[in-house]
Amino acid sequence: xxxxxxxxxxxxxxxxxxxxxxxxxxxxxxxxxxxxxxxxxxxxxxxxxxxxxxxxxxxxxxxxxxxxxxxxxxxxxxxxxxxxxxxxxxxxxxxxxxxxxxxxxxxxxxxxxxxxxxxxxxxxxxxxxxxxxxxxxxxxxxxxxxxxxxxxxxxxxxxxxxxxxxxxxxxxxxxxxxxxxxxxxxxxxxxxxxxxxxxxxxxxxxxxxxxxxxxxxxxxxxxxxxxxxxxxxxxxxxxxxxxxxxxxxxxxxxxxxxxxxxxxxx
Amino acid sequence: xxxxxxxxxxxxxxxxxxxxxxxxxxxxxxxxxxxxxxxxxxxxxxxxxxxxxxxxxxxxxxxxxxxxxxxxxxxxxxxxxxxxxxxxxxxxxxxxxxxxxxxxxxxxxxxxxxxxxxxxxxxxxxxxxxxxxxxxxxxxxxxxxxxxxxxxxxxxxxxxxxxxxxxxxxxxxxxxxxxxxxxxxxxxxxxxxxxxxxxxxxxxxxxxxxxxxxxxxxxxxxxxxxxxxxxxxxxxxxxxxxxxxxxxxxxxxxxxxxxxxxxxxxxxxxxxxxxxxxxxxxxxxxxxxxxxxxxxxxxxxxxxxxxxxxxxxxxxxxxxxxxxxxxxxxxxxxxxxxxxxxxxxxxxxxxxx
Numbered sequence: 231x232x233x234x235x236x237x238x239x240x241x242x243x244x245x246x247x248x249x250x251x252x253x254x255x256x257x258x259x260x261x262x263x264x265x266x267x268x269x270x271x272x273x274x275x276x277x278x279x280x281x282x283x284x285x286x287x288x289x290x291x292x293x294x295x296x297x298x299x300x301x302x303x304x305x306x307x308x309x310x311x312x313x314x315x316x317x318x319x320x321x322x323x324x325x326x327x328x329x330x331x332x333x334x335x336x337x338x339x340x341x342x343x344x345x346x347x348x349x350x351x352x353x354x355x356x357x358x359x360x361x362x363x364x365x366x367x368x369x370x371x372x373x374x375x376x377x378x379x380x381x382x383x384x385x386x387x388x389x390x391x392x393x394x395x396x397x398x399x400x401x402x403x404x405x406x407x408x409x410x411x412x413x414x415x416x417x418x419x420x421x422x423x424x425x426x427x428x429x430x431x432x433x434x435x436x437x438x439x440x441x442x443x444x445x446x447x448x449x450x451x452x453x454x455x456x457x458x459x460x461x462x463x464x465x466x467x468x469x470x471x472x473x474x475x476x477x478x479x480x481x482x483x484x485x486x487x488x489x490x491x492x493x494x495x496x
Numbered sequence: 497x498x499x500x501x502x503x504x505x506x507x508x509x510x511x512x513x514x515x516x517x518x519x520x521x522x523x524x525x526x527x528x529x530x531x532x533x534x535x536x537x538x539x540x541x542x543x544x545x546x547x548x549x550x551x552x553x554x555x556x557x558x559x560x561x562x563x564x565x566x567x568x569x570x571x572x573x574x575x576x577x578x579x580x581x582x583x584x585x586x587x588x589x590x591x592x593x594x595x596x597x598x599x600x601x602x603x604x605x606x607x608x609x610x611x612x613x614x615x616x617x618x619x620x621x622x623x624x625x626x627x628x629x630x631x632x633x634x635x636x637x638x639x640x641x642x643x644x645x646x647x648x649x650x651x652x653x654x655x656x657x658x659x660x661x662x663x664x665x666x667x668x669x670x671x672x673x674x675x676x677x678x679x680x681x682x683x684x685x686x687x688x689x690x691x692x693x694x695x696x697x698x699x700x701x702x703x704x705x706x707x708x709x710x711x712x713x714x715x716x717x718x719x720x721x722x723x724x725x726x727x728x729x730x731x732x733x734x735x736x737x738x739x740x741x742x743x744x745x746x747x748x749x750x751x752x753x754x755x756x757x758x759x760x761x762x763x764x765x766x767x768x769x770x771x772x773x774x775x776x777x778x779x780x781x782x783x784x785x786x787x788x789x790x791x792x793x794x795x796x797x798x799x800x801x802x803x804x805x806x807x808x809x810x811x812x813x814x815x816x817x818x819x820x821x822x823x824x825x826x827x828x829x830x831x832x833x834x835x836x837x838x839x840x841x842x843x844x845x846x847x848x849x
Contacts, residue, residue, distance in 0.1 A: 247662070250662075250666040251665070252662050252665055269669060272666065275666070277663060277666045279659065279662040279663060283655075283658045283659025283661070283662065283663065284660050284663075285513075285654075285658065286658060287513075288513065296509055297667070300502060300505055300664065300667045348667075
């Protein structure tokens with residue numbers, strides 16, 4: 231599962247549209263398993279565009295079956311998949327309603343089903359979680375994890391960095407149309423942020439300011455967050471602290487995705 | 497899945513959606529009622545032969561002429577019958593025909609002797625209303641192609657407006673999408689016309705004169721291929737027009753030119769129908785050929801080789817507009833924010849195959 235993160239206008243949606251052949255690339259090429267993507271291969275991709283859209287005046291179940299069949303499924307398989315997925319996202323009893331009769335959140339669920347229904351080999355989802363209530367987010371996260379576990383690569387973009395953090399194995403961060411960082415979460419942390427520690431002492435931690443190699447991030451009375459140069463040993467700092475009095479806490483701080491993002495994208 | 501299968505799926509969905517559309521069903525019903533009324537009402541309202549009051553002396557002769565005769569004992573009773581409105585006319589001694597305001601043509605004819613007539617250069621007799629036939633066809637063509645053309649444009653705009661188009665073009669080619677819509681429109685249009693024609697034929701057979709029906713047969717034979725290709729041509733124009741705008745409210749800005757391209761040739765044919773040269777030219781111009789050529793064939797002005805040639809021209813133009821329409825459609829499909837100019841759409845084919 232790969233998260234695709236970037237600020238507004240960074241080029242996430244454009245990239246996804248190019249992958250799906252909705253837009254032509256100005257330069258470069260999209261390849262899949264070493265060969266340029268063709269429409270035949272792309273038809274086995276599941277896509278959820280950022281700008282949501284289904285037929286408002288068509289019954290939910292009927293249009294999902296139609297979309298599955300456009301992706302090359304047989305009618306019975308399309309119907310079977312549609313029913314399973316509608317059940318899964320809690321829309322089983324709304325299948326025969328017109329889409330426009332559904333609430334926005336439920337339309338969003340139907341939209342996700344639309345991407346999943348053709349049993350795609352690859353899933354490309356543009357902001358799949360926006361507009362979903364927390365419960366629906368959980369359902370969708372479960373379904374996506376299932377697909378990923380079954381070997382389907384999932385590429386999704388999101389502004390909700392906490393969801394990305396919870397879900398993704400890999401991350402791609404883009405800014406102004408270029409990839410700023412890509413790799414696994416731990417790898418990104420290791421390469422893009424300096425080691426960071428939190429120290430809580432008995433009295434004032436202000437002395438850290440003058441300790442060699444320390445860059446203070448936060449200082450609040452007895453509590454301080456600081457960074458050390460990459461590869462530097464943190465133990466001398468602890469010794470220095472102990473020499474001044476009792477140490478209540480000393481631990482490495484794992485930077486959040488938001489921090490990495492800020493670091494990389496700006 | 498290939499383009500053909502995708503096209504079939506798209507067309508099937510369009511047809512299903514339309515068959516469930518209440519407006520479409522209602523308009524079809526109204527057409528059917530009009531066709532039924534137009535073919536049956538005239539003969540139902542004309543009221544049959546006149547009733548005549550007559551004495552037994554002349555009644556047999558009048559009866560033989562197909563009139564409804566009421567026998568009266570004498571001429572005074574016959575006159576009374578007319579005055580009281582019991583009969584339309586009366587025949588009294590003379591013989592003299594009595595009627596209230598107008599001379600009853602059928603009664604007069606029954607009592608007259610026609611001199612023998614020998615025509616030196618006879619023309620086949622045309623039943624009343626025959627001259628109108630090609631214009632009725634032209635009008636049906638205009639009405640149908642405009643109605644269904646607008647619907648094709650609307651269906652395209654709707655997909656852009658609801659943004660589902662992005663999912664669609666990710667799965668199937670733009671050409672399949674466009675073709676599917678046009679095929680669905682053509683099938684529905686032909687289906688609607690076939691239904692209306694069926695009602696009209698049944699109505700004519702039951703109530704009208706069969707002479708007109710015999711005349712319609714070969715005319716319909718030529719009308720069909722012209723209708724089909726002409727419809728494809730106009731549908732392609734509408735599809736391209738629909739691709740240029742992104743909101744249904746804006747359809748008016750692109751509808752005008754298309755309507756002009758369809759209406760001007762139509763009225764040209766109507767107003768120039770007496771000008772043989774103009775009609776010959778118009779029967780080759782692709783936009784007016786579907787109305788002009790069947791009219792010339794109907795009046796017997798066109799030579800045998802002319803319709804195939806003009807049909808071929810029409811086919812080539814329809815295919816060219818179809819290809820151009822697909823290109824414009826591709827170029828403007830995803831410009832969902834605002835309208836696209838024709839030039840931009842032509843240059844910027846954004847989607848890839």
